[in-house]
Amino acid sequence: MKHTKVKDLLQSNTTLTEVNAKGWVRTFRNNQFIALNDGSTLNNIQCVVDFENTPEETLKRITTGAAISVVGALVESQGAGQKYEIQVSKLEILGDSDAEKFPMQPKKHSLEFLRENAHLRVRTNAFGAIMRVRSVLAFAVHRYFQEKGFVYVNTPIITGADAEGAGEMFQVTSLPLDNLPRTEDGSINYREDFFGKHTNLTVSGQLEGETFAMALGQIYTFGPTFRAENSNTSRHLAEFWMIEPEVAFNDLDDNMDLAEDFIKYVVKYAVENCADDLKFLEGRLADEEKQKPQAERSEMTLLEKLRFVLENDFKRVSYTEAIDILRDSTPNKKKKFSYIIEQWGADLQSEHERFLVEKHFKCPVILYDYPANIKAFYMRLNEDGKTVRAMDILFPGIGEIVGGSQREERYDVLVEKMRALGIDEEELWWYLDTRRFGSAVHSGFGLGFERLVLFVTGMTNIRDVIPFPRTPMNAEF
Known part of the structure; x- marks a missing residue:
């Protein structure tokens, strides 16, 4: 008999004489009531066992975490808070679970403990919910761009280009590490490596994406990216997913x-x-907020934050105006900021971004026209010679969620910027070609997918919104 998802059973319009449900036992009480969950929904379905006619040996095997199959009638539930339950006529243990050793007991666990058991944490309500939301958001990303006529492009994961110019990249090599080939000057001879050159895991698909936008008009990438930044903060991962659209003929x-x-x-x-x-x-976040000092608590619930984004136009503010606002703000004057804003050219921190969104403008903010010396080489230089056509989108509770720019389409200007920063023109000859052959105004942005999931789910640590987080000294699972 084909089994039916718990979600579909709970949403049924009528009782049914016989159904089959399969899933994992969340709880088993009074030797009669099983809370069964199959991952299709946050909600469990109650399965009522005929314990008088069920072998005692079978009852003993119905433990938290066990995989089971039940067959029975879907009937209206006598208990509160649930529409239907299953009156079990047949029960089969598909996979036993050692109840005493199973880590995911029906109680509150710390997030750190759950990270240490990332292979099982998705069986909890919180992580089941997070991963379902993540899945829906990923689908929405593709749905949006496909509806708008964008072409999905898979850019390389292995690359010789450092799109950000920061150098924090994971090297890719097949060379024997205990006997590296050397050149005459003693440096590593990458000509003998698999690709014949120094290669890395990508930090961004933007540069390759631009080449496709200059032929297909509007494209997007959505794939894994990597950064070898030795940071153990709640906002950083070594492996993460990026959404990067690029559009020809679009200005800032x-x-x-x-x-x-x-x-x-x-x-x-x-x-x-x-x-x-x-x-x-939302309820989980509310409980978490109660543990914080009053001054640190969010003024909005999770759904209020989401509506805050949906119901407000994003305020567009130049970097220069934002610096003036921050410099004259009370927390800056009273030295409440950890990073005091003293002059134009400062690189804004999360505390500054959140102040602009949550306290000053009280809506999402788009900052634009940043100082050239704090932004990447590929951003279009403004006529003032000191700012670039960059933009960042700032959200409540999280700060920057999107970074983008109008790209520098002028060949001579781009070459000059690359030389000033010591970027190898020969390495990016193909990127420069797009400025030599039919160059045009074009723009794009990058959105870290985990940042988006973090915001939508209300979680506070980015390690909790990706299935298996990769961080310094941690590549478990």
Whole structure:
């Protein structure tokens, strides 16, 4: 008999004489009531066992974490809080679970403990909800761009280019590490490596994405990226996923329009399709907020934060105006900021970004026209010679969620910037070709997918919104 998902059983319009459900036991009480969950929904379905006619040996094997199959009638539930339950006529143990050793007991666990058991944490309500929301958001990303006529491009994971120019990249090699080939000057001879050159795991698909945008008009990438940054903060991962659209003939204003429309679309899609999971995560966040000092508590619930994004136009503010606001702000004057803003050119921190969003403008903010010396080489230089056509989108509780720019389409200007920064022109000859053959104004942005999931789920540590986090000194599972 084909089994039916728990979600579909709970949403049934009628009772049924016989159904089959399969899943994992969450709880088993009074030798009669099983809370069964199969991952299709946050909610369990109650399965009522005929314990008088069920062998005692079988009852003993119904433990937390065990995989079971039940056959029985779907009937209206006598208990509160549930529409249907299954009156079990046949029960089969598919996989036993050692109840005493099973880590995911039906009690509250610390997030650190759950990270140490990342292979099992998805069986908890919280992580089941997070991963379902993550899945829906990923689908919404593709749905949005496909509806808009974008072409999905898979850019290389192994690359010889450092898109950000930061050098924090994981090297890829097949050379024997205990006997590295050397050149005459003693440096590593990468000509003998698999690719015949020094290669790394990508930090961004942008540069390759630009080449496709200059032929296909509008493209997007959505794939894994890597950064060898030795940071153990709640905001950093060594392996993460990036969403990066690139659009020919779009200037910075078009880019801001696209980014705002895109974010609102995917957040709205999650709100409309993850109601139960988001309601649960909202309650979880509220409990977490109660543990904080009053001054550190968020003024908004999770769903209020999401509506805050959906219902407000994003305020567009130049970097220069933002610096003036921050410099004259009370927390800056009273030295409440950890990083005091003293002059134009400062690199804004999360505390500054959140102040602008949560305290000053009270809506999402798009900052634009940043100092050239704190932004990447590929951003278009403004006529003032000191700022670039960059933009960042700032959200409540999280700060920057999107970074993008109008790209430098002028060959001579781009070459000059690369030389000033010591970027090898020969390494990026193909990138420069796009400026030599039919160059045009074009723009794009990057959105760290885990940042988006973090915001939508209300979690506070980015390690909790990716299945298996990769961080310094941790590559378990």
